[in-house]
Amino acid sequence: MTGSWVNSAQSIGVDLHLELSGPGGRRAALTQALRDAVRSGRLAPGTRLPPYRSLAADLGVARNTVADAYGELVAEGWLTARQGSGTRVALGVVSPRSGRRESAEPRRQAVSMPVEAPSRARGPRHDLRQGTPDPSAFPRAAWAASYRRALLTAPSEAFGPGDPAGRRELREALTEYLARARGVRTEPDRIVICSGFGHALRLLITPDTPGRPNSPGTPGRPGAGGVLRGPLGVEAYGLAFHRDLLAAAGVRTVPLPLDEDGARVETLARERAVLLTPAHQFPTGGPLHPERRAAVIDWARAREAVVLEDDYDGEFRYDRRPVGALQGLDPERVIYVGSVSKSLSPALRLGWMVLPHRCVEPVLAAKGEREAWASVPDQLALADFVAGGSYDRHVRRMRLRYRRRRDRLVAALAAHAPHIEVTGVAAGLHAVLRLPPGTEGPTLRAAARRGIALDGLAGFRHPDAATGRDADGDAESDVTMGEGLVVGYAAPAEHAYGAALEALCGVLPPG
Numbered sequence: 001m002t003g004s005w006v007n008s009a010q011s012i013g014v015d016l017h018l019e020l021s022g023p024g025g026r027r028a029a030l031t032q033a034l035r036d037a038v039r040s041g042r043l044a045p046g047t048r049l050p051p052y053r054s055l056a057a058d059l060g061v062a063r064n065t066v067a068d069a070y071g072e073l074v075a076e077g078w079l080t081a082r083q084g085s086g087t088r089v090a091l092g093v094v095s096p097r098s099g100r101r102e103s104a105e106p107r108r109q110a111v112s113m114p115v116e117a118p119s120r121a122r123g124p125r126h127d128l129r130q131g132t133p134d135p136s137a138f139p140r141a142a143w144a145a146s147y148r149r150a151l152l153t154a155p156s157e158a159f160g161p162g163d164p165a166g167r168r169e170l171r172e173a174l175t176e177y178l179a180r181a182r183g184v185r186t187e188p189d190r191i192v193i194c195s196g197f198g199h200a201l202r203l204l205i206t207p208d209t210p211g212r213p214n215s216p217g218t219p220g221r222p223g224a225g226g227v228l229r230g231p232l233g234v235e236a237y238g239l240a241f242h243r244d245l246l247a248a249a250g251v252r253t254v255p256l257p258l259d260e261d262g263a264r265v266e267t268l269a270r271e272r273a274v275l276l277t278p279a280h281q282f283p284t285g286g287p288l289h290p291e292r293r294a295a296v297i298d299w300a301r302a303r304e305a306v307v308l309e310d311d312y313d314g315e316f317r318y319d320r321r322p323v324g325a326l327q328g329l330d331p332e333r334v335i336y337v338g339s340v341s342k343s344l345s346p347a348l349r350l351g352w353m354v355l356p357h358r359c360v361e362p363v364l365a366a367k368g369e370r371e372a373w374a375s376v377p378d379q380l381a382l383a384d385f386v387a388g389g390s391y392d393r394h395v396r397r398m399r400l401r402y403r404r405r406r407d408r409l410v411a412a413l414a415a416h417a418p419h420i421e422v423t424g425v426a427a428g429l430h431a432v433l434r435l436p437p438g439t440e441g442p443t444l445r446a447a448a449r450r451g452i453a454l455d456g457l458a459g460f461r462h463p464d465a466a467t468g469r470d471a472d473g474d475a476e477s478d479v480t481m482g483e484g485l486v487v488g489y490a491a492p493a494e495h496a497y498g499a500a501l502e503a504l505c506g507v508l509p510p511g
């Protein structure tokens, strides 16, 4: 294709000469032309690019071709995409024209290349890792409005030393929200604000200090253990980060076998606590069967044990009836933990624990007077965001978006890899693609070569899972769940998702 002057004045007011030539088709040519334009400084940092539709019309290419080219350059860090302000040349790109980086920081590089791009953007071309909601969908305007209101209306004492339990305004807003949306039974005095699940886990395993009121540890014996003590049952598949945290604190974890009804809680025996993801098993994806929900509560009552409920993405359910919190069955036996990491952003570092009465004091003691709490202005902003209905609105909007993405993933697999079974799609922000034996490793390596970041099922397996127990408590040779890919469909920006799916289908093992 010959060079083309693009005049999308109706949208951006810049003329853009693009030379679409070279091997690899129009998308590759457009990507290269745009990259060259940024690299050479013809497109200055901050320049707004034309919307897909107008650039596609000007160049005579399909709208998706433009979307894919933009998506690739966003992933590489040359461009940024933000809802409401379109796609722009990244601010951190060095402009040889001006000879300086277009940011407040001192210039570090003489050559043109993306600098300062966030690590996820700098890394893979296609980000299909589980764990992150779409960062480009953060509700900036609504959050800013809540933040502003919170700052302007907060009493002066809010800017003094805080309450280790967290701001009462937030605990009250969460009491109402969690009861309504998740079936959690609580009152503000049983909620402790934290910075997320990892922080909650740390607080729960912090050794008890002698002489604390209502302490679960043995008085007078330092290091007698925190609210959670081992051996602790965990699902045979889960986040290694959480297992490592427990191991580092000396808490032994015992893997519970999983099947399509979730963790086989009937195998719990001498454990003193169990960590579960009842609404949406992480990462395999099913809810804990109602009979098992009842059974684990019976077990906890009989053994005076504790159930730790990780409700990490409970708001995102699509096909099936809502699965409420296990905590609702027995608030004195279940510690419920949630955070905004999936619903809003993991960057906020805001979470909450809903505690049995007897656990409140020990957790506050573990938190201490000088512990690094969640920022009080952020807590006040979240209180306003939740109480004013913005949280509900955002969750509903994102639920629709992720559901559509889930549908596109399922449709792409049906069209291009019908032999691959996809499971765990009824809820959450990720799905599991079941792979034939011996193909997980090679598929991950092929994906890495194509710039696709995603996880294999094996990475989530408890190191002792292969020697778990069967229902009678006897040693069982293998409780593993075969091979598979854990595909996160939330992380890519909207325009980059199609290309990511296409790339994924290109590396799956043949049927």
Ligand SMILES: Cc1ncc(COP(=O)(O)O)c(C=O)c1O
Pocket: 131, 132, 195, 196, 197, 198, 199, 239, 277, 282, 310, 312, 338, 339, 340, 341, 346, 351
């Ligand atoms: C299984 C699981 N639990 C909890 C969380 C939330 O962690 P945090 O609240 O510490 O960000 C995540 C987030 O990725 C998760 O995957």
